[in-house]
Amino acid sequence: MHADLIPAPRTLGSASGGVRLTARSRLHADEGTEGVGHWLLTVLREATGLPLREGRELDDTDGDGIELRLDPRLGPEEYRLVSDASGVLVEGGGAAGVFWGAQTLRQLLGPEAYRRAPAARDRVWSVPYVTVEDAPRFRWRGLMLDVARHFLPKDGVLRYLDLMAAHKLNVLHLHLTDDQGWRVEIKRYPRLTEVGAWRARTKFGHRASPLWEDKPHGGYYTQDDLREIVAYAARRHITVVPEIDVPGHSQAAIAAYPELGNTDVVDTASLGVWDTWGVNKNVLAPTDHTLRFYEGVFEELLELFPADVAPFSAFVHIGGDECPKDQWRESAAARARMRELGLADEDALQSWFVRHFDNWLTARGRRLIGWDEILQGGSRTEGRAPVGSDEEEGAKRPLDEEGRQGNRAPGGEAAQFSLAPGAAVSSWRGYAGGIAAARMGHDVVMCPEQQVYLDHRQDGGPDEPVPIGWVRTLEDVFRFEPVPPELTADEARHVLGAQANVWTEVMEDRERVDYQTFPRLAAFAEVVWSRLPAPAERDFGDFERRMTAHYARLDALGVGYRPPSGPRPWQRRPGVLGRPIEGAPPNV
Numbered sequence: 001m002h003a004d005l006i007p008a009p010r011t012l013g014s015a016s017g018g019v020r021l022t023a024r025s026r027l028h029a030d031e032g033t034e035g036v037g038h039w040l041l042t043v044l045r046e047a048t049g050l051p052l053r054e055g056r057e058l059d060d061t062d063g064d065g066i067e068l069r070l071d072p073r074l075g076p077e078e079y080r081l082v083s084d085a086s087g088v089l090v091e092g093g094g095a096a097g098v099f100w101g102a103q104t105l106r107q108l109l110g111p112e113a114y115r116r117a118p119a120a121r122d123r124v125w126s127v128p129y130v131t132v133e134d135a136p137r138f139r140w141r142g143l144m145l146d147v148a149r150h151f152l153p154k155d156g157v158l159r160y161l162d163l164m165a166a167h168k169l170n171v172l173h174l175h176l177t178d179d180q181g182w183r184v185e186i187k188r189y190p191r192l193t194e195v196g197a198w199r200a201r202t203k204f205g206h207r208a209s210p211l212w213e214d215k216p217h218g219g220y221y222t223q224d225d226l227r228e229i230v231a232y233a234a235r236r237h238i239t240v241v242p243e244i245d246v247p248g249h250s251q252a253a254i255a256a257y258p259e260l261g262n263t264d265v266v267d268t269a270s271l272g273v274w275d276t277w278g279v280n281k282n283v284l285a286p287t288d289h290t291l292r293f294y295e296g297v298f299e300e301l302l303e304l305f306p307a308d309v310a311p312f313s314a315f316v317h318i319g320g321d322e323c324p325k326d327q328w329r330e331s332a333a334a335r336a337r338m339r340e341l342g343l344a345d346e347d348a349l350q351s352w353f354v355r356h357f358d359n360w361l362t363a364r365g366r367r368l369i370g371w372d373e374i375l376q377g378g379s380r381t382e383g384r385a386p387v388g389s390d391e392e393e394g395a396k397r398p399l400d401e402e403g404r405q406g407n408r409a410p411g412g413e414a415a416q417f418s419l420a421p422g423a424a425v426s427s428w429r430g431y432a433g434g435i436a437a438a439r440m441g442h443d444v445v446m447c448p449e450q451q452v453y454l455d456h457r458q459d460g461g462p463d464e465p466v467p468i469g470w471v472r473t474l475e476d477v478f479r480f481e482p483v484p485p486e487l488t489a490d491e492a493r494h495v496l497g498a499q500a501n502v503w504t505e506v507m508e509d510r511e512r513v514d515y516q517t518f519p520r521l522a523a524f525a526e527v528v529w530s531r532l533p534a535p536a537e538r539d540f541g542d543f544e545r546r547m548t549a550h551y552a553r554l555d556a557l558g559v560g561y562r563p564p565s566g567p568r569p570w571q572r573r574p575g576v577l578g579r580p581i582e583g584a585p586p587n588v
Contacts, residue, residue, distance in 0.1 A: 004549035005107050006522050007168055007529035009134035018126040019083045021048065021109075022064055026055020030069035035235055036098045037068050043106065048125050049118040063087050066105070068098050077170075077237075078135035081105060083127045096237040097135075100168050104132055111552035114166070138482065140312065140445050140497030141528040142171035142241075143521065145513075148178035148252075149277070150504040151197075151219035152513070158232055163557065165236040167525035171312055172233060173241045173426075173499060176221075179251035179274035179282070183220045184242070186300050189257065189293070193220040196256035199273040205466055205506060207277040209577035213508070218273075226304045239310035241369070242301055245319030246294060247284040247353045254282055260290050262327040262334065277505045281324045286337045286349055291356060298360070307365055312496075314367045315424065320354050321371035347376065355419065362420045369424040369445070372433025426499065428453075430588035431484045438487055438494040446482040447499040450585035452524060454516050455503045457580060458562050465515070465573035466506040467580040474564075478523040478543055479535040500524045506578065511560045515571050518561035522550055 003012065021044075029037025037054070045052050057067055065087040074080065074093030079101030082089045090105060092098035106113050108127050112120070143164055145152060152160075161172060176183045182196030198218035204211035221229070226242075233240045251274045254261040261268035262285045274280055284290050298316065307314040325346035328334040334349065343349050350373075358368045368374075424443040427434030434444040449456075449469075456469035482498035500521060507513045523543065532538050547564075554561050562571070 004546045005104060005132075006543075006546050006550045007526035008532075008543075008546070009104065009132045010531065011131075011133045013131040015084070015129040017085070018128045019088050020064060021050060021052070021066075021125040021127070023050055024062065025050060025064045025066070026053050027066045028055050028057050028068070030057075030067070032070045033068040033092075033095055033098045036095055036102055039099070039235065040066070040068070040102045040105070044109075044113065046116045047109075047113045047118065048123070049121075050125065066090070068102070070094065070098065075135055077139075079104070079132075080134075081130065081132040083108075083129050088127050096170075099165075099237050100134070100136075101132075103166060103168060104134065106166075107553070111549065111556045114553050114556035136168065136529045137531050138495075138497030138528045140171050140499070141169045141525065142173055142445060142447075142497065142499030143169055143517075144173035144175060144447070144499055144501040146175040146178070146502060146504040147183050148175055148181045148245075150202075150508055151181060151183060151217070152504075152510065153219060154221060154225045154229065156510050156513075157221075157229055161229070161233050161236055161238055163521075163559065164238055166553070166557070167522060168529050169521075169525055170237055170310075171239050171241060171497075171499065173243060173317060173501075174229075175243045175245070175317075175503075177243070177245050177252065178249045179280040180277075181218055181220075181273060182252040182256065184226065184244075184301065184304075185220055185222045186297050187223070188296050188300065191256040192253060192297075194256070196252040196273060199275045201275050202508075203276040203505075204508070205573075205576040206468070206579040208579070211576060212275075223300070223304055230305060230309060234309045237310065239312040239315075240305060241312060241315045241317055242305050243317035243319055244294070244297060244301065245321075246357065247286070247290075247350060248321065248323030249280065249319055250284050251280050251282045254284070257293070260284055260293060262331045264333050265327050265330040279322045279324060281326050283323050283327060284353075285331070286328070286334055286353055294357070295360060298357070302364065302366065314365065315369045316361055316366050317369045317426070318354065318357050318361075318374075319370060320350075320374040321428070322373070323350050325350075351376070358420045358423050362422060367422040367424060368420065369426060372425050372427045372429055372437070374419065374423070375425060375433060375436055375440075424496070428501070430586070431486075432588055434495065435484055435486055435491075438491040441494065443494050443496050445496055445499050447501050448588075449501075450587070451480045452477065452498065452500045453503065454500050454520055455506065457578070458516075458520065459566065460580075461566060463567050463572050465512070465567060465571060466576050467578035468506060469579070470581050470583070470585040472520070472585075474520055474523050474544075474547075475540050477520045478527065478540055479538055480524070480527050481535050482528065498524075498528050506576075511571070514560035515562050515567070518554060518559050519547060519551070522547065522554075 063085050067089050071091040076094040077096045079092040079097040081101045090101035182192045186192050197220040202213045202217045204213050230240050254268050255271045255273050258268035328346045354374045361368050425437035426445045428447050430448045434446050437444045456472045457464045457467040460471045483492050483495050
């Protein structure tokens, strides 16, 4: 059992025997580890039923205790776990390292350690004798949850923070706004949630599906909800990075405040929150009023997401992707703004928009992060999410020689507004945006849709629910490599890490989110934590063997994952149209 750890540690040694936890066992949290000690006591008391009182250092115990302490010789997230005849000792270079060591300790106790109450009265709780030395490969080990397309209530977000912590993931990117919903309370603009948080009905399946869910859908997080989420995450050494999407993906905001849209070309007062999927042509107007409005939004957001809570807390995601330029081309006001600013085209106008908030955030000690279009003004207008958007929305660029739509390379006209040095890029359209950003000296989070978009289908079989995109199996995710070989060693240092993205257009509830996310998130967690060989050399057979134990952990946690044999009957969605893409995804 003790060799079934996920993610795999750097080194693991074992011996015969184990530390048995009993009613006499105690836990001592040394200075600087008290928060971890409180968390570990709580989860172990619930699962084991043992009192596990706070106690003394291991030297003063009978070999059945647990001690947590700092070791400044270790890195901030590095840990060492030793269980032997003297008890269990978890040391970390910082509280985060101790916490990840405590997660390993929980795995060593077996799947029942993940339950909220004892499942058996006569259970013997034993930690095998081991020595584990471990540290993460990447600093940014992220999960993006799209709570705009389908709202995930607060308790669901807290649950996912616990699931992330169990897999040693440390960044939750919350996609809080989109055409289909606005999910954060902004007190100076109450209509954003009074109107923008609710839609009358919802497309069921891909946007070409004839099916509708004819009932209102929505919800939002109050400011106190978000403060709770941030604090809950920080106790688990997870950073929450909020995303407010501008200037595209904004119909929910325009429905609430019509003056934010391009009123000279569309009757924005007639717009509602969008009820279907794809890329929407209703984008923000490039006016001073729009800038001031969103500065007000970000002012409240910065208070909810303080910069000093966790390692990446200074980041604010502004989207910046998939902004069709149709309305700007038709708008006399937008064209006048371009002339006033001396801009060559609408792509440059988007770059100006992004750079405004880049400067605004930088002046307040924060760092902008956006989708890779921020490098060139977001020239591509087909869909980000695999529910489509590559047929009819937006103005199209000509196909290149490989049949893909061309993207404006960094350094063209739209690049005249260079990003601030601290700005970072989420590389979603492939590796190319991340490579370009790293070579320009910007930090990068790799999240290529071809590899780690977890809304893509997990199998090519007919029973896969609402099949979207390319087949991305558990093994495919396990073989994902975040650092492209084109980068030099100096350039590769700009790769902060990677992120798996969960877009929820076709995930109408928590069960669907679980199904699409797991078990692939476990493979992703190993990729970003463990120092694995090159993708082709990785031992997937060993990972599958370790997953046997891990499925039992997920069962104890109540995760509705996709079983290796395929979806269970209630996980299927027969007759609901998806949009599968055949063949292997391009390596771009």
